[in-house]
Amino acid sequence: MVPPILWRCLRTPPITHPLKPRPRLHNFTTTPPLSAKPLKPKGPPPSSKMKSGIQRTQSNKIRIKKEPIVAQKPAYEPGQRKELRKRIVLSNTNAIQVVLPTMTADLIGNEDAAGAMFALPSGEEDTTIDRLRALEAFQTKQHWPFFHRPCTLFRRETVEVGRLFERVMQRESTGEDGWANERAILHGYYGCGRTILLLQAMTWALQKDWVVIAIPNAQDLVIGHTEYELEGNSHLWLQKAYTTDLLNKILKANQKTLKRMKLSQSYRLGRIEEVQKGDAMKKVLETAVLDPLLAWDAFNVLLGELGLPGSPPVLFTLDNLNQISIPSKYRDPAFNVIHSHDLALPNTFLAYLSGKRSFHKGITLAATSSKCSRTLALDAALEGREVDPYERLDPRIGPSIEGAQIIHVDSLSKEEAKALMDYYSESGIMKDTVDLTTFNEKYAVSAGNPRDLFSTCLRMRQ
């Protein structure tokens, strides 16, 4: 066997790498060269005979021990604060549990139930709350974290919303082939419970296996936070990123219904993608969610299919209608302000609200908002009053809500306020006992406004 290293090789001089530093080898040492400690820097020169301590006291220099600069860890990760701000907590295990009946779809339009509290449906298999959460039907500052589980008050206005459902369902059951469309706007003073009414409507719709399409806050559409582009044919500005989000919400909330929905014809999404006739609508949306370029087309496919006979009923809601009645923050290439109605999504919603487009069976429900700058044109349109020709109001606002039923959301009646206060008291957040004196006082101070009623009940008087 020939050794791999030949004797000749041992005799050849070692190859030295020109760039590689080589450890300096002493002639004789037992310490391995790399494990030896590096040489200490030289101390004071041997000429100075003074001790270092004495030297320090005599020097005029101020010696400040510099602390090493440590990179501070940020208090919050990027996006963490927004997540905290937007987090919705729906239960509080510290709160006392209150036994309440569930808000089922049987209660639609039931006048006798008005003035009682109902719990939102929750259970092992019931995913309604999760789906509502996906639709962003719950908002922050609605005091959900104070209670053991989400419960809502059944009000007179809830009965009126239920009437819309009743009318649509009546047509459905009689088998008429006619179109059943209801359009309504919830309008009232601040804190009167419009968003909660939307929540109640969505709860019913989800229980009834309707398709629920919800724009939770119209402000997101107009404040210029999402990207936008002009679509040549319709001269509308598309917001594809937002539409993708919206489709995602629709998909999460309506899985079962969308699975059952079959396409009536083939469609082309974007430039290349195609969906065939007979495909499930769920598949279309799942494709579109992955690619924002397909989102708008997919959304149109969904709306188009929902307008055909045989499609499931739809609930299309938009909160904060006022926000799309004022000029948007978007600009066109000529730096002109884009009118909110020229944005594709608000335009589509208003088309349904004003009856220009319609579902086969469905409800279009909008809620106004108080946290908005003045919208004189919308106010005039909601009141239905004649506009003074010298008043320069936006002429596009009035027709956009034409024909929609206006549901006035009023203050709570005494019975409703009593039910709410009892619920607060039983949940353990209200310390006073609910007797006639306390009730009268709190009802008078809040003037029956639900938001104020909560704060008066919670507040301790000094």
Next chain:
Amino acid sequence: MNVPSPRPLNSISLLWDQTSEHQTTGITNPISSLSSTTAVTMATAGSFLQRCHRALTKIPRLTSQLTSQPPRKPFHPHHPRLLTTSTTTTTTTTALTDLSQPLPEVAPRTRLTPLSPSYYTGSPEYYDNLLALQDLLRSHQALPTIHGDDAPVVKWKTIDEYRLIVGDRVKPSRYNKVIHILDRLNRIDPAIMPAETKEVLALYMRPENQALGRKIERTTDNFGRAYAIGRRKTAVARVFLVEGEGEALVNGMPVNKKFSRLHDRESVLWPLIVTNRVDRYNVFAVVRGGGLTGQAEACTLAIARALRIHEPALKHALREAGCVTVDHRQVERKKPGHLKARKMPAWVKR
């Protein structure tokens, strides 16, 4: 009422044992005339005056002119301040017992003794008066009192008139002390008020002028509305209060639309809340001027006043809640040389 003016007493508040006779002759006449002319009911008031001005009552006892008078009521038993020495009292008693006999010969006194314990205070008349009132109050301390709002409305003598009684210059703060005691005496339950106190109080009352002091009695109108005005800062609230179900309209709006702040709304309805009348009255208010807080608190005052027209008995409760007293504070004006009302420009060296 004939109130004696004891001003000339200034000169004789110090009793000179030996020389008192010819000094006091000048003032005995008004005293005797007073005692003879006043009615029998004035006897107690007279004794009070007697206590107020000890110098006034003491001196005549030593004089031979008044020896025929019946002995007056002795000093108040609660009165602890008899500064006169025992020798003086013995001389007075002997003088009173042996009416017809000449004064016994006593060794001439070596030390002069002031008769009034307040002699060295600087204004003995005022302090005698105050001490006497305090004694009276002390003796009636345990009597049941009523609330100040229920006490009979009395107008006390003004400071100038009081100065005439005391016969000395009285500072306003000292006058206020007296008025404070009188107010307290006036709050004694009228059913058991001692006659003596009544008469003492009558001494300090101002005669009532019917034409001036006429108070307009406010009532509800024929629709059952009570109308009242309240002011706060620069806001003026006019309120109509009717019996109803607890609706409140301010400038035609429900309270939650007019006042978005919860605290303001509570202020508006405060008189009704504290008296537990929220669901019994309807409020219709018109508020003008000022800001929201001023308007809310003007409403408070007006509603409280209107409520008192409906139910006058609620006055205490409303006073306790602070709805009766007017807050008359206004914004302080800006002054020339100041940046604001009080703020001065910063000091600059030059």
